[in-house]
Amino acid sequence: MPGTTIYRTELSRDWIDYNDHLRDAxxxxxxxxxxxxxxxxxxxxxxxxxxxxxxxxxxxxxHIHWLREVKFGVTVEVxxxxxxxxxxxxxxxxxxxxxxSSTVAAAAEYMLLHxxxxxxxxxxxxxxxxxxxxxxxxxxxxxxxxxxPRSRALTLAKR
Amino acid sequence: MPGTTIYRTELSRDWIDYNDHLRDAxxxxxxxxxxxxxxxxxxxxxxxxxxxxxxxxxxxxxHIHWLREVKFGVTVEVxxxxxxxxxxxxxxxxxxxxxxSSTVAAAAEYMLLHxxxxxxxxxxxxxxxxxxxxxxxxxxxxxxxxxxPRSRALTLAKR
Numbered sequence: 228m229p230g231t232t233i234y235r236t237e238l239s240r241d242w243i244d245y246n247d248h249l250r251d252a253x254x255x256x257x258x259x260x261x262x263x264x265x266x267x268x269x270x271x272x273x274x275x276x277x278x279x280x281x282x283x284x285x286x287x288x289x290h291i292h293w294l295r296e297v298k299f300g301v302t303v304e305v306x307x308x309x310x311x312x313x314x315x316x317x318x319x320x321x322x323x324x325x326x327x328s329s330t331v332a333a334a335a336e337y338m339l340l341h342x343x344x345x346x347x348x349x350x351x352x353x354x355x356x357x358x359x360x361x362x363x364x365x366x367x368x369x370x371x372x373x374x375x376p377r378s379r380a381l382t383l384a385k386r
Numbered sequence: 387m388p389g390t391t392i393y394r395t396e397l398s399r400d401w402i403d404y405n406d407h408l409r410d411a412x413x414x415x416x417x418x419x420x421x422x423x424x425x426x427x428x429x430x431x432x433x434x435x436x437x438x439x440x441x442x443x444x445x446x447x448x449h450i451h452w453l454r455e456v457k458f459g460v461t462v463e464v465x466x467x468x469x470x471x472x473x474x475x476x477x478x479x480x481x482x483x484x485x486x487s488s489t490v491a492a493a494a495e496y497m498l499l500h501x502x503x504x505x506x507x508x509x510x511x512x513x514x515x516x517x518x519x520x521x522x523x524x525x526x527x528x529x530x531x532x533x534x535p536r537s538r539a540l541t542l543a544k545r
């Protein structure tokens with residue numbers, strides 16, 4: 228289930244830590260910037276929309292599994308899957324891969340809330356055209372059901 | 387259950403996003419840097435230890451709940467709790483607060499693995515003195531049991 232590739236970036240030298248690999252938190256920075264790309268280019272939640280409606284997406288939760296080290300010098304890509312959505316929320320799976328590889332280096336889930344800022348601040352319903360884009364992104368996975376409980380609780384049970 | 391305050395930082399202007407608050411991923415950068423502080427100052431896993439043993443901590447999983455916006459201009463602090471540990475792993479809860487406030491702005495869990503790099507790379511047992519420091523940090527919470535299922539699965543069930 229390859230999903231839709233939404234973002235590609237080289238690694239910044241500043242993102243490499245004393246363990247000589249991409250620091251855990253910068254996978255999160257890449258996922259966050261990838262979500263901006265998804266908003267701008269796939270969901271119609273671009274800067275013009277945000278300025279006009281004062282609505283944006285807020286992150287409620289994330290769950291990241293770091294699966295492989297990523298070293299400086301490569302380009303990485305992020306694939307998006309829509310796991311679920313309702314009138315105000317979007318539950319995404321995001322996979323980070325080295326470009327040209329199908330091996331997932333980090334698998335994340337994000338729960339995002341459509342939120343109105345300023346006066347009348349609060350959770351806001353997606354407009355119909357945005358819901359249609361979310362549905363189209365979900366359909367791009369071919370309607371395959373999500374395979375596994377990626378959001379299982381953290382536990383010290385034997386791996 | 388205040389935990390042990392392990393880190394304090396001002397916010398960088400670079401961490402503020404187009405929604406005019408701390409970008410989701412930079413909570414993660416703060417948690418990651420706080421974990422370095424925990425390693426260096428509380429667990430005996432400092433640069434000298436890492437150079438001598440080639441052992442370090444790798445992040446396996448994180449689960450972050452973003453609870454409140456944080457605006458530019460404040461100082462934030464991170465409190466650590468040891469939820470559980472075994473011979474090779476450490477399950478931490480980290481809370482991010484604005485300094486001087488007891489209100490948690492983001493609640494995170496991290497599962498960390500003690501890992502040997504280089505030759506004979508792989509998961510490695512904590513040495514006894516490090517285990518003693520982990521136990522001492524856990525005891526600093528007064529032995530209070532962890533209150534809630536912070537690592538519950540992400541779901542679109544009603545909040």
